[in-house]
Amino acid sequence: xxxxxxxxxxxxxxxxxxxxxxxxxxxxxxxxxxxxxxxxxxxxxxxxxxxxxxxxxxxxxxxxxxxxxxxxxxxxxxxxxxxxxxxxxxxxxxxxxxxxxxxxxxxxxxxxxxxxxxxxxxxxxxxxxxxxxxxxxxxxxxxxxxxxxxxx
Amino acid sequence: xxxxxxxxxxxxxxxxxxxxxxxxxxxxxxxxxxxxxxxxxxxxxxxxxxxxxxxxxxxxxxxxxxxxxxxxxxxxxxxxxxxxxxxxxxxxxxxxxxxxxxxxxxxxxxxxxxxxxxxxxxxxxxxxxxxxxxxxxxxxxxxxxxxxxxxxx
Numbered sequence: 001x002x003x004x005x006x007x008x009x010x011x012x013x014x015x016x017x018x019x020x021x022x023x024x025x026x027x028x029x030x031x032x033x034x035x036x037x038x039x040x041x042x043x044x045x046x047x048x049x050x051x052x053x054x055x056x057x058x059x060x061x062x063x064x065x066x067x068x069x070x071x072x073x074x075x076x077x078x079x080x081x082x083x084x085x086x087x088x089x090x091x092x093x094x095x096x097x098x099x100x101x102x103x104x105x106x107x108x109x110x111x112x113x114x115x116x117x118x119x120x121x122x123x124x125x126x127x128x129x130x131x132x133x134x135x136x137x138x139x140x141x142x143x144x145x146x147x148x149x150x151x152x
Numbered sequence: 153x154x155x156x157x158x159x160x161x162x163x164x165x166x167x168x169x170x171x172x173x174x175x176x177x178x179x180x181x182x183x184x185x186x187x188x189x190x191x192x193x194x195x196x197x198x199x200x201x202x203x204x205x206x207x208x209x210x211x212x213x214x215x216x217x218x219x220x221x222x223x224x225x226x227x228x229x230x231x232x233x234x235x236x237x238x239x240x241x242x243x244x245x246x247x248x249x250x251x252x253x254x255x256x257x258x259x260x261x262x263x264x265x266x267x268x269x270x271x272x273x274x275x276x277x278x279x280x281x282x283x284x285x286x287x288x289x290x291x292x293x294x295x296x297x298x299x300x301x302x303x304x305x
């Protein structure tokens with residue numbers, strides 16, 4: 001693990017780095033996320049964006065961008081407010097992020113500005129109720145959604 | 153039993169069908185565990201063809217519909233379409249825990265609880281996944297009315 005490069009990225013983006021063996025996490029503010037991702041992906045060998053994880057943690061939505069290199073993992077972590085979660089896309093620097101961001105948009109309702117797939121369904125059913133919250137939000141009620149889609 | 157089924161042509165058709173069970177397989181949001189057991193049942197080791205069981209590529213040629221997996225919201229209408237394409241008389245077999253009642257996916261926002269809420273089911277084969285022997289036993293007993301090991305040659 002190139003811990004010096006990780007600490008440098010954290011210092012440049014005003015975030016915090018946490019390194020444990022071959023797993024590193026960089027926590028940054030949402031507006032610095034794109035820069036942090038671009039810097040992490042410019043570390044030699046660390047160009048593979050594995051996936052984007054979205055978690056509803058109550059007041060905020062936590063996003064983790066997982067980068068992967070042979071036996072080493074770097075995650076860039078950020079929090080966005082739950083009221084109107086908005087973020088600039090990283091798909092212009094990392095083209096593989098388009099689908100991952102569209103999935104987080106489907107499941108948690110985060111809007112990625114600049115992503116080509118915003119405002120349409122990727123994985124959700126065609127008849128997903130318009131008024132219902134995105135399915136992985138804490139306030140979503142699976143039974144209610146099933147009833148509205150005629151599955152019960 | 154209706155009049156037509158008891159007539160000579162009805163009995164002849166029933167006799168003929170016992171030796172030629174063509175199945176069509178639909179994966180309705182399955183994890184592929186049950187699908188691989190269906191493939192295993194068709195391999196020479198289990199040799200489903202000795203009972204006339206054959207996998208066909210179109211529902212219009214099929215006698216039996218094998219459905220694996222829990223039916224999700226997107227698959228519901230497609231499964232009904234496939235069911236309606238199968239000519240009468242037809243049988244539906246629900247394979248695996250998910251097809252029976254949702255399985256481990258029960259409670260998810262897009263998952264229906266069992267395919268019998270969508271199409272009528274004649275036979276339920278439990279298991280996660282069921283063994284190929286169980287599949288063959290069920291399919292043949294459903295169509296012929298007797299288990300494969302007790303059939304008269």
